Amino acid sequence: xxxxxTPIRLSALDARLATKEAQALILxxxxxxxxxxxxxxxxxMLSGCSVTDxxxxxxxxxxxxxxxxxxxxxxxxxxxxxxxxxxxxxxxPFPFNAYYGEDEIRxxxxxxxxxxxxxxxxxxxxWSLADLRALPQQAHITRHICVEGWSAIGQWGGVPxxxxxxxxxxxxxxxxxxxxxxxxxxxxIDMATALHPQTTLALTxxxxxxxxxxxxPLKLRIPTKLGYKNPKHIRAIFVTNTYPGGYWEDQGYxxxxxx
Amino acid sequence: xxxxxxxxxxxxxxxxxxxSPGLPAAHPLWxxxxxxxxxxxxxxxxxxxxxIYDASPLFDFRFPRAATIGGWLGGALQWHFAxxxxxxxxxxxxxxxxxxxxxFRRRFLPLTPRMIWSDLVSALRGRLSHADPRHxxxxxxxxxxxxxxxxxxxxxxxxxxxxxxxxxxxxxLMGGYDTARVVHFCAMSALAAFIVxxxxxxxxxxxxxxxxxxxx
Numbered sequence: 001x002x003x004x005x006t007p008i009r010l011s012a013l014d015a016r017l018a019t020k021e022a023q024a025l026i027l028x029x030x031x032x033x034x035x036x037x038x039x040x041x042x043x044x045m046l047s048g049c050s051v052t053d054x055x056x057x058x059x060x061x062x063x064x065x066x067x068x069x070x071x072x073x074x075x076x077x078x079x080x081x082x083x084x085x086x087x088x089x090x091x092x093p094f095p096f097n098a099y100y101g102e103d104e105i106r107x108x109x110x111x112x113x114x115x116x117x118x119x120x121x122x123x124x125x126x127w128s129l130a131d132l133r134a135l136p137q138q139a140h141i142t143r144h145i146c147v148e149g150w151s152a153i154g155q156w157g158g159v160p161x162x163x164x165x166x167x168x169x170x171x172x173x174x175x176x177x178x179x180x181x182x183x184x185x186x187x188x189i190d191m192a193t194a195l196h197p198q199t200t201l202a203l204t205x206x207x208x209x210x211x212x213x214x215x216x217p218l219k220l221r222i223p224t225k226l227g228y229k230n231p232k233h234i235r236a237i238f239v240t241n242t243y244p245g246g247y248w249e250d251q252g253y254x255x256x257x258x259x
Numbered sequence: 260x261x262x263x264x265x266x267x268x269x270x271x272x273x274x275x276x277x278x279s280p281g282l283p284a285a286h287p288l289w290x291x292x293x294x295x296x297x298x299x300x301x302x303x304x305x306x307x308x309x310x311i312y313d314a315s316p317l318f319d320f321r322f323p324r325a326a327t328i329g330g331w332l333g334g335a336l337q338w339h340f341a342x343x344x345x346x347x348x349x350x351x352x353x354x355x356x357x358x359x360x361x362x363f364r365r366r367f368l369p370l371t372p373r374m375i376w377s378d379l380v381s382a383l384r385g386r387l388s389h390a391d392p393r394h395x396x397x398x399x400x401x402x403x404x405x406x407x408x409x410x411x412x413x414x415x416x417x418x419x420x421x422x423x424x425x426x427x428x429x430x431x432l433m434g435g436y437d438t439a440r441v442v443h444f445c446a447m448s449a450l451a452a453f454i455v456x457x458x459x460x461x462x463x464x465x466x467x468x469x470x471x472x473x474x475x
């Protein structure tokens with residue numbers, strides 16, 4: 001698409017997203033972010049601690065983040081629905097966001113694509129797009145909230161994920177559902193959220209098949225979670241009791257990441 | 260600093276003499292602990308919050324990186340969601356103790372707009388002293404009660420941003436997710452403004468700092 005160095009004019013939204021992507025590319029490594037974090041306010045507040053003792057602070061903050069996961073799981077009411085909006089409220093075009101730039105969006109061949117379902121499930125057969133389209137569908141217009149603070153309203157349609165899990169005979173008492181994606185992204189969610197009535201294996205956006213930028217052929221849409229818990233280009237789903245982590249979660253984003 | 264010539268007209272008891280060792284402590288130990296723990300928590304919340312703001316600025320500016328903690332969005336979020344527990348539990352302890360000991364009533368009440376106006380006018384004329392840490396004039400009362408209320412608003416709007424689905428009534432009260440972001444930002448700005456004035460006053464009257472450290 002756009003080659004480096006080519007002069008281009010960006011819309012305000014594109015410019016903001018481009019800046020954000022550039023920032024993502026120059027992220028300091030996970031090990032160094034806390035050492036770098038001890039600036040003005042931090043120094044003043046932590047003058048009693050060794051500033052070079054970043055690993056201690058980092059592990060304390062990670063421990064609190066895991067505690068926050070448990071608090072959030074306790075706060076989560078599986079029957080409480082995210083607010084739904086009308087067609088008038090939909091953000092068009094829906095903003096693109098990923099850990100890579102828009103010029104690296106994967107083009108997946110939907111005819112050859114198959115969804116793997118593994119782990120604690122009875123039926124481990126693979127699924128084609130036609131198989132998924134043959135299941136009962138649902139659609140919701142909900143707000144997608146990014147961890148950065150911005151939000152956008154979109155209409156997503158597809159297979160209710162709870163019904164899908166029951167259909168494949170998943171162990172609904174398992175702790176985690178993990179996702180591996182064709183863009184090398186990965187994430188995982190708690191079973192309560194997987195079974196939430198609005199959680200959808202999305203095949204459509206705005207009533208049409210997903211575009212590559214939306215995560216074609218399959219995206220998980222969870223209105224009760226932040227954007228980074230909504231994986232695109234899903235290739236495999238697995239049910240497990242072993243903590244699977246996630247692309248951003250392994251770098252420090254909160255694992256529960258939901259509202 | 261000139262003493263107030265308007266004190267006769269005050270509808271509440273006149274200030275006692277400047278703090279001396281024989282008088283009761285201006286600030287009991289629990290209050291001083293709450294104050295300094297809150298100062299730490301607020302500093303962590305502000306500096307990490309500014310880094311979170313910078314990830315997707317609401318307005319046409321960013322906070323300088325050197326004034327923030329966390330290093331990147333993920334690190335700042337970890338600080339913010341850790342320090343929030345200190346802020347909230349310390350704040351609840353402060354409120355409970357203030358009400359239970361009667362300090363809130365003694366220090367901050369009565370408080371009327373007329374009193375605030377009259378004390379503000381004398382303060383601007385240089386005729387109002389806040390040198391006695393055991394007595395607050397109406398402007399101080401307003402500022403301190405306002406800071407406590409503002410912190411409560413920060414926590415409430417923060418809860419909406421953290422959990423817009425679970426705290427749906429609070430979300431509706433705030434006017435929705437996007438409005439809650441603006442409320443959170445404005446309440447932060449008000450708190451920052453309070454801190455600037457608060458620190459300026461402490462520099463002008465250093466014995467108030469001693470009182471908050473030693474109690475008298």
